[in-house]
Amino acid sequence: MLEITRIREEKDQIIEGLKKRNVDFSEKINAIVQTDAAWREVKKELDDIAAESNRMAKEIGQLFKEGKQAEANAAKEKTNVLKEKEKTAKEKEAQLADDLQKRLYEIPNVPCAKVPVGKTPEDNVVAATGGTVPTLPESALAHWDLAKKYNLIDFEMGVKVTGAGFPFYYGKGARLQRALINFFLDQARDHGYLEVIPPFVVNQDSGYGTGQLPDKEGQMYHCEVDDFYLIPTAEVPLTNMYRDVLLNESDFPIKVTGYTPCFRREAGSYGKDVRGLNRLHQFDKVEIVHIEHPSKSYETLDGMVKYVENLLQQLELPYRVLRLCGGDMGFTSALTYDLEVYSAAQKKWLEVSSVSNFETFQANRLKLRYKDKEGKNKLAHTLNGSALALPRIVAALLENHQDEHGIKIPKALVPYTGFERI
RNA sequence: GGAGAAAUGGCAGAGCGGUCGAAUGCGGCAGUCUUGAAAACUGUUGUACUGCAAGGUACCGGGGGUUCGAAUCCCUCUUUCUCCGCCA
Numbered sequence: 001m002l003e004i005t006r007i008r009e010e011k012d013q014i015i016e017g018l019k020k021r022n023v024d025f026s027e028k029i030n031a032i033v034q035t036d037a038a039w040r041e042v043k044k045e046l047d048d049i050a051a052e053s054n055r056m057a058k059e060i061g062q063l064f065k066e067g068k069q070a071e072a073n074a075a076k077e078k079t080n081v082l083k084e085k086e087k088t089a090k091e092k093e094a095q096l097a098d099d100l101q102k103r104l105y106e107i108p109n110v111p112c113a114k115v116p117v118g119k120t121p122e123d124n125v126v127a128a129t130g131g132t133v134p135t136l137p138e139s140a141l142a143h144w145d146l147a148k149k150y151n152l153i154d155f156e157m158g159v160k161v162t163g164a165g166f167p168f169y170y171g172k173g174a175r176l177q178r179a180l181i182n183f184f185l186d187q188a189r190d191h192g193y194l195e196v197i198p199p200f201v202v203n204q205d206s207g208y209g210t211g212q213l214p215d216k217e218g219q220m221y222h223c224e225v226d227d228f229y230l231i232p233t234a235e236v237p238l239t240n241m242y243r244d245v246l247l248n249e250s251d252f253p254i255k256v257t258g259y260t261p262c263f264r265r266e267a268g269s270y271g272k273d274v275r276g277l278n279r280l281h282q283f284d285k286v287e288i289v290h291i292e293h294p295s296k297s298y299e300t301l302d303g304m305v306k307y308v309e310n311l312l313q314q315l316e317l318p319y320r321v322l323r324l325c326g327g328d329m330g331f332t333s334a335l336t337y338d339l340e341v342y343s344a345a346q347k348k349w350l351e352v353s354s355v356s357n358f359e360t361f362q363a364n365r366l367k368l369r370y371k372d373k374e375g376k377n378k379l380a381h382t383l384n385g386s387a388l389a390l391p392r393i394v395a396a397l398l399e400n401h402q403d404e405h406g407i408k409i410p411k412a413l414v415p416y417t418g419f420e421r422i
Numbered sequence: 423g424g425a426g427a428a429a430u431g432g433c434a435g436a437g438c439g440g441u442c443g444a445a446u447g448c449g450g451c452a453g454u455c456u457u458g459a460a461a462a463c464u465g466u467u468g469u470a471c472u473g474c475a476a477g478g479u480a481c482c483g484g485g486g487g488u489u490c491g492a493a494u495c496c497c498u499c500u501u502u503c504u505c506c507g508c509c510a
Contacts, residue, residue, distance in 0.1 A: 040471090040472070043471075043472065043479085044472065044473080044478090044479095046479080047471090047472065047478055047479040047480085048478080048479090050478085050479055050480085051477095051478055051479070053490080053491085054478095054479090054491085056490065056491090057440075057489095057490050057491040058440075058441095058490095058491080059490090060440090060490045060491070061440040061441090061490080061491065062440085062441095064440085064490095065440085065441095072490085073490095075490070076490050077490095078490090079490050079491095080490090082490095083490090246432085246469095375451085375467095377469080377470095
C-alpha cells in the first residue's frame with residue numbers, strides 16, 4: 001500500500017510512474033486525494049468536538065468537587081448537544097477513513113525507474129543468461145513421460161486422492177525433492193540466512209500484510225471455519241514475522257530463508273501450460289526474504305539475483321534473467337527479476353524464481369519500521385525471492401539431463417540425493 | 423474441551439471513575455566527573471493523526487457499552503499462565 005503522505009506530496013509523479021503498468025490511475029489517485037482532504041476536514045471537526053467535550057468534562061468534575069451540584073448538572077445538560085454532534089462526526093469520519101483505506105488498497109506499487117516499458121511478457125528485458133542448452137535426440141521425452149518411465153511422479157494417484165495438481169512423488173522422485181530442499185537450505189545458510197520453519201497456514205492480517213489480500217483472495221485456499229489461509233508462498237509467514245516491528249539500523253540486513261509447501265488455487269488457469277509439473281496446486285519452494293535499509297535495497301536485490309543464478313549454475317541448468325516490464329510485474333513490486341530455466345524437451349522457458357523489491361509497499365501495510373540516526377521511525381524495505389521453486393527445476397533436470405541410460409544428477413546435488421543417476 | 427487468573431510504555435511493574443500519557447525501577451540518549459572507561463550524579467526519553475505554529479486528538483490486548491468523564495465499571499473476542507480432561 002502506498003503511503004498517503006506520499007500520494008499527497010507526489011501525486012503527479014505517482015500517476016506518471018504508474019503509467020508503466022499501462023493503466024491510467026489518475027482518476028483513482030485524484031479520488032484518493034479528495035477523500036483524504038474530506039477525511040482530514042471531518043477529523044479536524046471531530047477533534048475540536050472532542051477537545052470541547054474534554055474541557056467540559058474537566059469543568060464538571062471541578063464543579064462537583066467544589067460541591068456546586070446545581071451548576072454541574074446544568075453543565076451536564078449542555079453536553080448532550082455536543083454528544084449528538086460527536087456521534088454524527090464520528091460516523092462520517094469512520095466512513096471516510098474506511099473509504100480511503102479501500103481506495104488505497106486498489107493502487108499497486110509504483111514501478112521503479114529501472115522497470116522497462118511494456119505490456120506483455122514479450123516486452124521483458126533479458127538481463128543475463130547462463131549455461132548451455134543441451135542438444136537432445138529426437139527421442140527425448142518430456143518430464144511427464146520420464147516421470148512415468150522411471151516411476152518418479154504419479155499424477156493420476158494425486159487426482160484420485162486429492163485432485164488435479166497434487167502429484168505423488170515416489171522413490172528417487174521423492175528423494176530428489178528432499179535433496180533439492182536440503183541443497184537450497186544449506187546454500188542459503190552458507191550465505192548467512194537464518195533458517196526458519198514457519199506455519200503453513202496464516203491468519204487474515206498476514207494475508208493483508210504482504211498484499212495477497214484483498215486483491216488475490218481467490219488465489220489462496222481458505223479454511224473458513226478458522227479463517228486461516230494456506231500459504232501460497234513462504235513470503236507470507238516469513239515477512240509477517242516482522243509485522244508491527246520497530247528495528248534498529250544495526251539490525252539490517254535481516255536475511256531469513258524457509259522451506260514450505262505452497263498452495264495455489266490458480267483459479268482460471270488451464271490448457272497446455274499446466275501439463276506435468278508446470279503448474280501445480282501444491283508445490284515445494286525455498287524462499288529467501290530480506291528486510292533492508294532503503295538505501296541498500298537495490299544493491300541487495302542485485303545480490304539476490306546473483307545468488308539465485310549461482311544455484312542454477314550449480315544445478316547445470318541453462319537459464320536467463322528477465323527484468324519484468326511494467327505490464328508483467330506483480331501488484332506489490334517496484335522491480336522484479338524473473339529467472340527462467342530452459343526445459344529442453346518441452347523446448348520452453350520455465351519460471352523458477354521471481355526476485356522482487358517491494359520498497360515500502362509491504363512495510364507500510366506491515367508497519368515494519370526502523371529507527372534512523374535522528375531517532376525518526378521510517379519504513380523499511382522488504383525483498384524476497386524464490387531460491388528455488390522445485391517442480392519446474394525438477395522438470396528441467398529430468399528433461400535436460402536425460403540420455404539413453406537414464407537421468408544424470410548434477411554433481412552438486414549428488415551428496416544430497418545419494419545417487420548419481422536415475 | 424472444562425475451571426480459575428491475567429494482558430499497562432523498549433523491558434519489568436504500580437495505578438482500579440476526574441488531578442493519568444500514565445508512578446517507580448531497568449534500559450536508551452545527552453551532560454558532569456575521568457587520561458579513557460566503569461561507577462556515581464544531573465537532565466532527557468512512546469507512537470500515530472492533525473495544525474504554519476502554539477496547540478489539539480487518539481492509543482493502557484482487540485471490538486462494543488455505561489458515564490458529563492474510563493487504564494480503572496459492564497459485555498464480548500483473542501492471547502498467555504495455572505489446574506483438570508483428551509491427544510501426539
